[in-house]
Amino acid sequence: MKYLLFMCLFLSLYNLYAQDNTKGKVIIENFLAPSIQGNHAGEDPMRRITVYLPAGYQETNQRYPTIFFLHGFPDDDSSFMADFALKKLFDEAIFSGKMRPAIIVLPNSHTHFEGSFYTNSALTGNWADFIAKDVVQYIDKKFRTIPDRTSRGLTGLSMGGNGALKLGMLYSTIFSTVYALSPGGINWETYFSLTNPAFKEIEMEKNVEDIIKRFNDLKTTKANYSRNQIFYAILFANLARMYSPNEKKPPLNADLPVHYVGDSMTVNTNVLKKWEDNLPFYMIDTHIDALKTLTALKLDWGRNDNLTWIPVTCLQFSKKLEAYGINHFAEEYQGGHSNRLGGRDGRIYNEVLPFFDTYLKFDEKASVTAKKN
Structure with missing residues (x-):
């Protein structure tokens, strides 16, 4: 009887340990963003960042690639994490092998008028610089990243997809891999x-x-x-x-x-x-060389998006890239603006995270031994 009780306790503790070893950790950081400080619109330069650290981060000395996930309009990092249950999705993707362990960063770019569009403005602050300079430098300094463009990816939905395309063009020396989900406001339509x-x-x-x-x-x-x-x-x-x-x-x-x-x-x-x-569609003309240096670029969109201009302008964007000979992936799928993104059958789990696993550089030689106490 004692043996049976011991085995039950052992198995319970083992299962709890195994479950904990498959779960990452979400950390909320706040920092003073130099690129927003002193803006003339009263936007708060103290910005929040949601950071996902993969399971095992605390126990090893390994360095990780970083994926910067940009939220849409009128969301922020917190609502975006909650709407798509991203923490659980990241855990499952890494545990199942869809993606190797990575650090995933969601900066809060919400403004008084609901969104920054990841653009430098003389009025509201420099929101492109906020992501590409302030956030990148803060994350590289605070966490064990691989501080190189080949290990930095950009993705985002809607306004965030617009931002991923824009920042990929403006800061191709900072980021190497871009995936835009239903990018909004990239051209008139x-x-x-x-x-x-x-x-x-x-x-x-x-x-x-x-x-x-x-x-x-x-x-x-x-x-x-x-x-x-x-x-x-x-x-x-x-x-x-x-x-x-x-x-x-x-x-x-x-x-x-x-x-x-x-x-x-x-x-x-x-x-x-x-x-x-x-507008990213017009920016292509002046950023051809930058686009050609990207390791990989993809955009996708739902054919039934209720924002009817998005499917049309995404196809226009892809055709223009093709005309300039810029390698990229473009895909239309059966879905709306965001209804096919979440869950284990959604595109974040099955398309976005595997895309970065394929094209970002992981530190295969990094030490994964336990930290010394």
Whole structure:
């Protein structure tokens, strides 16, 4: 009887130990971001970062590649982790062999107008530099990364997919491997266009805080954003503050690419040029060499995305890369904006993480012996 009790206790402890050995750890870090500090829009330079450390990180001296996962609009790192149960997904992917152990970093790039679009702005702060300089340097200093571009990857959803493409072009000396999930706002099309009536609504608004309030009300109803004018109003207001800031133009403190006199619209070509300089589709023209240095580049999208401009513009982006002879992967799948991403049958588990396992450089010669006490 004692032997049986001993064996039950032993097996219980063994199972608990084995389970713990398959689970990574999530750490929340906060640091003062130099690239956001001193901005003119009141954005908080004290930024949060969610860091996933793989199982075994604490017990060895091994160094790991780093994947930077960029959240979408209007999310942040915390909601993004929760929505897709990413911690569990990362654990299962590593335990099952879908991906070797890696450090995964989710920076919080949420702003007062719901998102940074990973863009340097004279008004709101330098959000591209925040990721490529501040966050990378902080993570390399604090954790056992492999501090080399060949071991750094970028991925993200929607606004985050836009950011992954943009930062991959701007900082190809920092990152080597890019996977963009349903990247949003990469080119003009359908509702993401100059003719969207949301531009007129923004121009007529005397207090832009009302746009934010109405959008917050919209979020609580879990409304479909795809054709909702309030969604586009805050989206375009946000982009103006990122792409064409102008503190001499209150209350938005930015220029819009279109101007209305009554119902008559005219295009401000100078402002439009500033916007298109920040849209990844147009950025290809001036970043061909950088794109060709990437180890691997992929974008994918759901054919039934309710943001109907995303499938069209993703295909346009891929065709333009192809015309320039830039090697990449592009895939359309049966799904919407995000409904096929999570879970063990989703694309993060089956496509994104294996992609980085294939193309990032892992430190195969690193010591994996236990740390000395």
